[in-house]
Amino acid sequence: MKRTEKNDMPNGHLHELFVDELKDALSAEKQLLTALKKMQQEATNEELKGAFADHHEQTQEHIHRLKQVFDHLGLAPRAKTCKAMQGLLEEAEEISFNFDGDPIKDAALIAAAQKVEHYEMATYGTLVTYANMMGHKQSEDLLQQTLDEEKETDRLLTDIAVNKANSVSAF
Numbered sequence: 001m002k003r004t005e006k007n008d009m010p011n012g013h014l015h016e017l018f019v020d021e022l023k024d025a026l027s028a029e030k031q032l033l034t035a036l037k038k039m040q041q042e043a044t045n046e047e048l049k050g051a052f053a054d055h056h057e058q059t060q061e062h063i064h065r066l067k068q069v070f071d072h073l074g075l076a077p078r079a080k081t082c083k084a085m086q087g088l089l090e091e092a093e094e095i096s097f098n099f100d101g102d103p104i105k106d107a108a109l110i111a112a113a114q115k116v117e118h119y120e121m122a123t124y125g126t127l128v129t130y131a132n133m134m135g136h137k138q139s140e141d142l143l144q145q146t147l148d149e150e151k152e153t154d155r156l157l158t159d160i161a162v163n164k165a166n167s168v169s170a171f
């Protein structure tokens with residue numbers, strides 16, 4: 001976007017940061033898409049497998065929404081490697097490996113997945129705020145939908161952890 005256009009929008013000074021965060025989010029979601037498939041395979045509890053499968057579908061939609069936001073800005077959707085997500089997913093793999101064959105493995109997978117969801121919630125919370133401040137109403141709505149789904153996934157994982165995977169009856 002040209003500097004003149006950038007200065008036309010409210011809080012245009014946030015534009016570059018907004019775009020940078022969008023690129024980071026696109027990378028994070030793409031990495032997670034692959035990881036969720038693995039987590040689904042690694043989980044033993046059927047409800048947890050289902051939750052990972054559902055969130056895999058939602059994650060595809062999150063990628064689609066980010067591409068729509070890039071489109072609204074007149075930009076090509078570009079990802080920039082999200083190192084935080086790389087780290088979180090490395091830890092998820094490690095924990096999954098370390099607890100392999102252990103009845104507590106599902107709980108370990110949930111712990112790793114919730115760290116991921118909280119990271120995404122922080123990312124989308126920021127993106128929603130920036131979109132709002134710059135008056136990108138359509139983008140704000142799209143990003144808010146994704147934020148709501150990340151929060152809902154986090155709640156669902158807590159529910160599975162408390163009622164199923166971590167409870168004594170699971171063993």
Ligand SMILES: [Fe+2]
Nearest residue numbers: 029059062120
């Ligand atoms: Fe997501």
Ligand SMILES: [Fe+2]
Nearest residue numbers: 117120150153
């Ligand atoms: Fe997510």
